[in-house]
Amino acid sequence: PGILRVEQAMSSSWVEAGIFEFIQLAKFDLHLFDPQMLLSAIFFWNRETCAFEFPCGFVCPTLLDIAAITGLAPIGDRFHPDAVEEEISIKEDKKTYLAFINAHVGQPGTLVSESEHIAFLMYWLSACVFCTPSLQVPKYYYVLAHALHLKKKICLSKLLLASLYTWLDEASESLFRESGPRNLSGPLWLLQLWLNAILERKLSLTSSFTPTCELEGARLTTLTPRKRSVNNFSKYVNAILNFNQFSKDLAPFIRTSLIGPPWLRRRNQVWNMTPDSVEMWFGFLSWDVIMSGMR
Structure with a gap:
């Protein structure tokens, strides 16, 4: 129910940030x-x-x-863990994942707040993407969740x-x-x-x-x-x-x-590729030094 509530309100933001399809994968038994x-x-x-x-x-x-x-596309902005533009209050003292979600989920019929969306993304990153060993949602996912909330195209791949x-x-x-x-x-x-x-x-x-x-x-x-x-x-x-x-x-x-x-x-043919396709395949084929910044 939580993911459906947030999805109805934020699906367009997820598309813009390039994570819509990836979040759909969380509906399956990963x-x-x-x-x-x-x-x-x-x-x-x-x-x-x-x-x-x-x-x-x-x-x-x-x-x-x-x-x-x-x-997930192979292109996007590099993630900087220390870059925080503004702080949005998140209740980070909850001892379990369930308590964290319950503390931020809005009431049925109400709008999804910024804090609820960021909390959802923190939960998703922690439990479904990077699968942290922590028994609660770690604070260090806040910066990445906040960047995705702002629809920044972070290269999550x-x-x-x-x-x-x-x-x-x-x-x-x-x-x-x-x-x-x-x-x-x-x-x-x-x-x-x-x-x-x-x-x-x-x-x-x-x-x-x-x-x-x-x-x-x-x-x-x-x-x-x-x-x-x-x-x-x-x-x-x-x-x-x-x-x-x-x-x-x-x-x-x-x-x-x-x-x-x-x-x-x-189907990309070398002699007939759009600029977007060239950029995408350049992302696949070019070298890079990648560091997760995640735990």
Whole structure:
């Protein structure tokens, strides 16, 4: 109910900020994981190259993968965590996520206030995007939530990719500690959906459910294996070891049947590209130093 109330009032703002499709993804079960699939992939992560070391070479999620899964564009303003234009009162002393939401949600029939919208975005960033280990909504998401509230086109895709790489580094390192792996946090959902995409054909992952959301991420949420078995870990490792050559499975979003925003599905011919398309693909192909600034 909370997301629908805010969406009705703020959907146009979300479109302008470039996050409308991504927020729709929160309506699906992003927190359904296959722990053995995640663990099998983490064993192949190389912290020095920030990539999975498969038999065919180095492979990793990219901005193109994030665009297909979430609808986030690879372009936008760089996020500056210390840039706050004005303070809007947010009740940050609430001990749980539910208490935080209840403290800011407006009454039915009333307008969505600035503080309610920012509080919603803080909750979304914390619980659905970066998946913080904190038991309450951290204060440090306020600046980013406030920028999105002001409809600033922050390049959220690069923040998300950097956060995923940071989490993979921590997860990989924890596997080799004497104390063993600890509870991990971060955008596990993104790794799960990416693995669903590259292993879809090898593992014959199928689903009869057809999501109404026009995003690859929504479809991929339905492919996460739900049946747990002690043999799954070895099955997933063997599937990865079978990537002896780079195949189209490792580039799952380069296809004509892609589901996603129009700018991503557009057939671009080098001799007939619009300036907007050139800018978008320049964002995919140009190098950059990315830091999450998130925890």
